[in-house]
Amino acid sequence: MTVTVVYDNSEARELCAAQHLYLKPIAKLMINVLLPESTEPMRPFSNWEVLDQLKSLICPDQFTTVRLSKSTKNFIRFEGEAETQSLVQILKAKLHGKIIKLNGLKTDLKVVATDAQGEWEHLPQKQEAPSSDGADELDCNKSPHSIHFQGLPCKWFAPKGSSGEKPCEEILRVVFESFGKIKNVDIPMLDPYREVMTGGSFGGFSFGLQTFEAFIQYQESTDFIKAMESLRGMKLMLKGDDGKALACNIKVTFDTTKHFSEGAIRRRNQEKLKLQELEEERRKEKKREEEEAERNPHSLTHRR
Known part of the structure; x- marks a missing residue:
């Protein structure tokens, strides 16, 4: 998960004041540069040459990050991220419909800029109705209202002043109870036997920052839905005592493993x-x- 310095936190909203944690909207832009269908031979040019032209078009504004998403014979696609969603709209206006002229190239390249579509999950239209047949067996294997988190920074959920960087279940509970009462919390990396049991690791590193995964189950479906809706398309942001802020992408999905089921x-x-x-x-x-x-x-x- 990528960790970035935040220079504009005007769109961030409070998640947990006690831990200085906030939610910051992901602000992305999809940029397609359409390549000509000319049968005449063209001089070769690189994707980075095109990117330099795009950066010139938005100057003095800048992307926070930009990466090549896809390159075909018909188009070159870049994904750019900006500090705020309002800046994304400004960049889109500067880019959409514009023409790129490359030295030595007779045909111009057209730019199509759109808001990036999020990859986060959609909530189900209806909640599954319980069945009367084999109800006990079904209940044993159900784990409703549960969320699977990945990429949470350990240090951001560790007790203040602690020498280690192990996350704390109680802090995790306090942070995400802003959406409603929590029934169960589990941080697999805190169980010394879990890695042996699964043969895997429950943490990682992102730019030197150790991360962890966690499972949270809400008592009520309305609170679960509220949490998923609120976290969709968001980064997690930490604001330091000095006013400086860091943000990281976290992965938030439905718990499909039935982690909290009795079975x-x-x-x-x-x-x-x-x-x-x-x-x-x-x-x-x-x-x-x-x-x-x-x-x-x-x-x-x-x-x-």
């Missing part, structure tokens, strides 16, 4: 119990070896 919790507990028993057996075996070594101090020398 999933039972399986995790069973696997954890097995690991604890194995760990205890290894500890006892090590203790027996140490006691044996103390009773027979010359046994190792004899073996050599």
Whole structure:
């Protein structure tokens, strides 16, 4: 997940004042440069040569970031990000319908600029109605109103003044209870057995900032929907005591793994119990070896 310095936080809205956390709208622009259909041979030109022309068109304004999204024989597509959504509209007006002229190229290139479509999920139209047949079995495997977060910065959810950078479940709960009462919270990286159980890692790094994933389940569907709606198309922003702000992209999706279902919790507990028993057996075996070594101090020398 990308972490950027925020220079204009005028569109940010408060998420949790106690943690200095805010939500900042993602402001992106899709720019298509249409290539001519001329049959005449053209001199070769690079995508970056085209990008330089686009930057000239919006000057003195600038993109926060810009990347090549797609390049075909018909068009070159760039995705640009700006500080605010209002600036995106200004950039779009500066770019849309404009013509790019490249030295040595007879045919002009046309620019088409549009608001970028978000990749975030859409809420379901209807909530599934419970079935009377096999209700107990269904309830065991359900995990309603749950959200899966990825890319949350550990340091932003760690207790103030703590030497480590481990996130705190209570802080996570306080931050996201701004949308409603939370029933369950789980941060897999805080469970020392979880990585062994799954064979994977529950954290990552983004520009030197360690991140974590988390699962949150709301008590009410209305609060769950409110959270998903509020987080859609948003970055997470931290405002420091010095007034400086950082923002990062986070991934917010429906929990499709049924993480808080009775069945999933039972399986995790069973696997954890097995690991604890194995760990205890290894500890006892090590203790027996140490006691044996103390009773027979010359046994190792004899073996050599």
